[in-house]
Amino acid sequence: MTTTTPAESASADDLACAPFFLRGDLEEGAEITHHSRDLGVAFTTPRIALNRAVHPRTEVPPLLDVPVAEIIDFLVETGRRLRDPANPFLAQCLDRMSATHVLPRAVLEAQVRGAADYLDERLLWTVVEQNFPEPRALDEWIPKRDFTGRKSFVRAFAPRLIHVLPGNSPGVAVKSIAQGALVKAVNLFKMPSSDPFTTVAMLRTMADIDPCHAIVRSMSALYWRGGDETVERALYRPQYFDKIVAWGGGEAIDNVTRYLGPGLQLVSFDPKTSISLVGREAFTSDDTLDLAAELAASDVMVLNQEACVASRFIFLEAAAPEADRFCERLHARIVAKAAASGDARPLDGDLREQIDTLMLLGEDYRVWGKTDGAGLVIRSDEPVDFHPINKTANVVRVNSLDDAVGYVTVATQTVGCYPFDRMADYRDRLASGGAQRIVRLGEAGPSTIGNPHDAMYPLHRFVHWMAHEDGATENP
Structure with missing residues (x-):
């Protein structure tokens, strides 16, 4: 600039x-x-x-x-x-x-x-x-009295x-x-x-x-x-x-x-970087696989992947053949959402170069789509070492979602989870790793009104907390 x-x-x-x-x-x-x-x-x-x-x-x-x-x-x-x-x-x-x-x-x-x-x-x-x-x-000074009888007033x-x-x-x-x-x-x-x-x-x-x-x-x-x-x-x-x-x-x-x-x-x-966790239950049927792919694509495409809540990495509990089935469906849905938005920006030069290099590395990586900005999915066994953006999703195959928790850091904001009934199993471990929010897969964009943002209540931190102590003491 x-x-x-x-x-x-x-x-x-x-x-x-x-x-x-x-x-x-x-x-x-x-x-x-x-x-x-x-x-x-x-x-x-x-x-x-x-x-x-x-x-x-x-x-x-x-x-x-x-x-x-x-x-x-x-x-x-x-x-x-x-x-x-x-x-x-x-x-x-x-x-x-x-x-x-x-x-x-x-x-x-x-x-x-x-x-x-x-x-x-x-x-x-x-x-x-x-x-x-x-x-x-x-709006006003709030009167307080502690257990010793000391009086004060507090205002935000x-x-x-x-x-x-x-x-x-x-x-x-x-x-x-x-x-x-x-x-x-x-x-x-x-x-x-x-x-x-x-x-x-x-x-x-x-x-x-x-x-x-x-x-x-x-x-x-x-x-x-x-x-x-x-x-x-x-x-x-x-x-x-x-x-x-x-x-x-x-x-x-x-x-x-x-x-x-x-x-x-x-x-x-x-x-922040947001991620998704998709359990092996996604492969119960074609319908559940389609549903998981649609929900994951919705989280990837929040504000065309410009938002912090947009998923960059999808940790998928699956063997390689199953992972490829999921990636194919995910790619089709990202492409459709990108086309509907009218966003056809090509990937920048550095990102294109890194993805082109991955395409030469054999079965360790597989890529669906091109670097033309229409939507792209990369399947790997480890997260890529660059920041996926502009409709680019990295599907990371894991044997267990437990393995995915090790990739969570203080820079992890939102974690979308499927199936939904496994969320409670992971929320404590995700919080311990540094994550700030866990949601149902597909709901990264909307949020509960008034909830913490980035692990804090922002307005409470904005104000200047002022105490007025009048110095008077009385018997409690």
Whole structure:
């Protein structure tokens, strides 16, 4: 990813413009030209006014005294407007994002419109109640008394957050804005180069409802190149922010950690790999084999395998001939799902080269499909030593699913399991290995509302827990 001035690139009039949003105000301009990470497509932004991106600590956060119930009402109305086909901000966002993002427009539109479903009243209340045993702590100081009689008050105080958003899923922007509002935070969103549009489109939708609302005044969204020290050394400071909420790949997380220290913490959604466990029961009949292959393909193809929950490795309890029967069916279903999505991206050069090498290694590896982006399955007795992506699944043959547990690490997020009645047999061992979630095969995408994410309750970690002890003691 590079940054140039417009004079060094195409005319700014020919490029997609990515405006900023600063504490309620839209800022447009084309002073700086950037390039998206995956496609290298140029887009322009204004220059960053760093002084406008920071909310002074001498001022309490705008949302502090706004009841959670009112915040949820505003988010619900925002969701209604995001689902409106006539929303001009979202239409413009999708037009521009289609040029910078690797996923087809239809997939992106489904992601953004679907993410608006997060802005549901029952869902948002469930998230709050699951994250906070005492949700009133978001609205007021909660009185406490310990067994010695000492009195105190505790509050989940509004934090100051920088959100480093991921480039693979535009829906995360919608969820992050909602979560930032629920904890009444002052929020600065660093947008990704593949999607420097969705966050501002949602914030503009909010401003269209009420430009003076405290939620709107609590939100800012900017783009800068990750690692740009002129910006990050100025902003990533404890005098301005409490925590950095970082999504993304290893390089993005490593970059953020350089700035951590006393007073500035990291809440990290690290890069994760998800897997599947398929037991020998899949071979009971042709129908069960077809079912297992369909469910596995659904997990592989979550967001066309761009999502962390998408399965990369399928550990299959089978002999080689049986494994090949499964792979054939799996490949056919991945190809069908890829074609239906309209995503025909070929694999990148390094991945193609590694797979072409595997094809020369005889019976230790077998490959179904080509490296043309239409869908590919690799069968092996050990996991491949590269990261399967772009509709590429590695089926690893094992004699027992017990053997698969040894491959689970702290980077393993979701584990899809078939048959379903074997899940309870493995959940403790999977958790011990570092996995964070076990689901029925085929259900990697949907999740139970309010459950932990990446082994934590995120909103509980976002807030600044403040204690007021009045020093008085009484007999208990």
